[in-house]
Amino acid sequence: MNLRCKRGTAAALLLLGAAKSMAAGYPDRPVTMLVPFPPGGVADTIARPLAQAMGDKLGQPVVIENKGGAGGAIGIGQAGRAKPDGYTLLMSLSSISILPAADRLLERKPAYQLEQFVPIARITADPTVLVVRADAPYKTLQEFIDAAKSQGSKLSYGSSGIYGTMHVPMEMLQSAAGIKMMHVPFTGAGPAVQALVGGQVDALATGPSSVMQLIQAGRVKALAHWGDEKLDSLPQVPSFKSQGYAISFVQWSGVFALAGTPPAVIEKLRQAVKSVADDPGVQSRIAATGSPLQYLDAPAFDAYWKKDSASLAVAVEKIGKVE
Missing domain, CATH: 3.40.190.10 (Periplasmic binding protein-like II)
Structure with missing residues (x-):
């Protein structure tokens, strides 16, 4: 092995070690859950009981930050620019899939790309x-x-x-x-x-x-x-x-982390949300909002999200340009 390869291997091992060390201590400060809508909407009413219960499981507060505007694009875009360290999460609705398709249709720069986010769990899925x-x-x-x-x-x-x-x-x-x-x-x-x-x-x-x-x-x-x-x-x-009207639309809510977040941190978040979703008290609190918990773990949610995104992109194209 030449000197360049040895240095590259050493650097990779250092980065891996640093990632494992960070994950082992995660979280050591409050976590922000960004909700891209004002208080009072679906995402906000689901996020609040979820964030409180997640904070109890993680040992650090999970703080809601509302950032509304542009159908969710402003808040989702802000989340997409955050550091991928697990300290910024996104609670989004299915609009996360719609908006990039709408931006392409309107020939404008998207506020974010779907690839910037990693699905952690679906929480609810209700027809409007x-x-x-x-x-x-x-x-x-x-x-x-x-x-x-x-x-x-x-x-x-x-x-x-x-x-x-x-x-x-x-x-x-x-x-x-x-x-x-x-x-x-x-x-x-x-x-x-x-x-x-x-x-x-x-x-x-x-x-x-x-x-x-x-x-x-x-x-x-x-x-x-x-x-x-x-x-x-x-x-x-x-x-x-x-x-007699053949139309359907599901407004789901889900938790996302940033792409590039260390896998061990992703796993901690997955386990925290799963534990919360299995808690009858949390299930009852979420159901009381009118949207019963319909949990999907990361792999199943990822598959669901991809299929739903493709379907919603078709719906946007069918609707066409609107003011």
């Missing part, structure tokens, strides 16, 4: 639901669609941003039902839900967890959902498919 205010004049999906047809684009809906997880299903509905509504984007589900309750918009599509308390309080009502089967949290709400 179509909700309106409780005092809205339409009591059924068909009455809502008839109103949209008669009012042209005067009927409005809120979202977390263009091509986000609240926008894409509404585009699917408009295409399937032959209607056109006014799109009003906000920085996240929380502000969009507030706008619905306050009368600034007429409807929205969102995960059950961000509106469940409002439904239970009788302030909003769900007309339909984008799932294939009955929702356990809203068993009385029919699916679009059962009413």
Whole structure:
């Protein structure tokens, strides 16, 4: 072995040793879980009980940092620029897969690439639901669609941003039902839900967890959902498919680390999330949000994510360029 090879081998061994040493002491300070939406949305309501329980398992606090805007792109992009040491995690929705496809369609530089992230675990996976205010004049999906047809684009809906997880299903509905509504984007589900309750918009599509308390309080009502089967949290709400509209959309939530994070740190995070997911108390707290835990460990989540990303890229292409 020549001197150059010996030096290269020695350097590699030093780096490996340093990585193992860092992983052995991980975490020795608080961990940040970046949520790319404002408080009150699906990602935020799922992240908070998860982060608290993970902190107990890891022995260090897992602190939520909300960074909303651009349908999640600003926060996800910020997470993608973090150091891959396990001290910055990302709690994202399925919009993480949509936004790069939308950027390509619109011929603009993506805020991030999917390859920048490593999946740790899927936490929930729920169809979005179509909700309106409780005092809205339409009591059924068909009455809502008839109103949209008669009012042209005067009927409005809120979202977390263009091509986000609240926008894409509404585009699917408009295409399937032959209607056109006014799109009003906000920085996240929380502000969009507030706008619905306050009368600034007429409807929205969102995960059950961000509106469940409002439904239970009788302030909003769900007309339909984008799932294939009955929702356990809203068993009385029919699916679009059962009413003749062949559309479906699942809004999942998942935890990601940065690509390049030491494998031993990834493994610690996997085990922490798995332990949390197996805890009946945590399961109960997450289920209380209206989105029961539907855990997938890293390998299964990775396969699911790849398949879902491909499907969502096709959906974005079908929707085309929108304002």
